[in-house]
Amino acid sequence: MEHNIVTERIVNWRKPSPPFVKLNSDGAVNNLSAGAGGIIRDNSGSILAAFAAPIHRPNAITAELLALNYRLKICKNRGFNNVWIEVDAMLLIQIINDTIPGNPQNFYLIREIKHCISSMNFFISHIYREANICADWLAKKGCSLSNYEELDIRMLNPVLKGMVNLDKAGMPYIRNE
Template sequence: MAKRREERARNDAKHNDIKIDPNLVILKVKHKILSLSVVKLISENQFKHCLHLAGKLGIFFENTSVNHHDRIVKWLKPSPPFFKLNSDGSVGNSSAGFGGIVRNCLGNVVFAYAGSANTSNVLTAELLGLLYGLISCSERGFLNINIEVDANSLIQIFNRRDFMGNPCNFYTIRRINQLLPSFNYTFSHIYREGNACADFFAKLGSQMIGFQLFTEANLPFIAKGIITLDKAGLPYIRIR
């Protein structure tokens, strides 16, 4: 009896030491809900007042799930040998920042970054987010990159090489143009809902002093959750 009690105590101690991964919990709950939906154990009635939530979980009911004016937005993993760079800028009432994240073909984080910006101009913050992302990729030898931003103005600038009309940002744009030829890159737009990770780090940068790089080892808790959901292919609903 004494041995059994000791064994039971050791097992209880092991269970108490287990750390729960909140991101794994989210994924398991999502998969369970989707499974119940597939076998018709969850119906539209359960989402009567929250169809938007059903859409975020990947459940769509005929004619009711998404308004025809809405749009499904997903962050997509890059194809090998490319990495994906998402960058963003953030300007508030009294602070500004920039940030971004680089992920591989599996959706895993290579690195992320955030920094403060001394500006009240959104375009300047967006440009700094892109510049620091390119510099960090170049320093680490990641030269095959898909660049995604949620600011169409950035794409217009670099597609048209139109920086003469941006005197405040002339040197930042010139530096980016100097860096781009060293990359094998694509440049595309993504709606802000799909750029949630970069948006998080840009807002984090606006609360910081200076610049910081992040790896998987020191990612903020909220960022881990967004990254996990992106990796799982969770759709976002863009309300127009």
């Protein structure tokens, strides 16, 4: 008889060190739609900006790239030049770091992202989906929207606000592997 061994890992969202802001983004694809979401937070974990948007070219890596591109434009427009980019898609990191080539259909989108980050002091890292819960929630929200939506950070959905507060407090998430 075969036994599947499940190991658990504790993961968490970490606050950026000054002068960095942290940009978490995510893409979501389901059977009917696709969405992008992202959140920018300061070194205390407080939200500086958050968005959700529908995506009309639904495949996973395009959703991830669009989510990142939306967030980077907001960083640039708000003068955030020290940016810790954190995503839950290793493929996205490999494309940004030129470890692997991106899909030709995303050529211009990838070029736009690289142009945007070329003027920033940035680094990019991987985060497990369980600890990227706020961006994941926003991406799923994007699946149900008809237009891009910048969230009013003073009037957040109570579910998102609760997740942000858990992250700020350093609460761990359990990842089953």
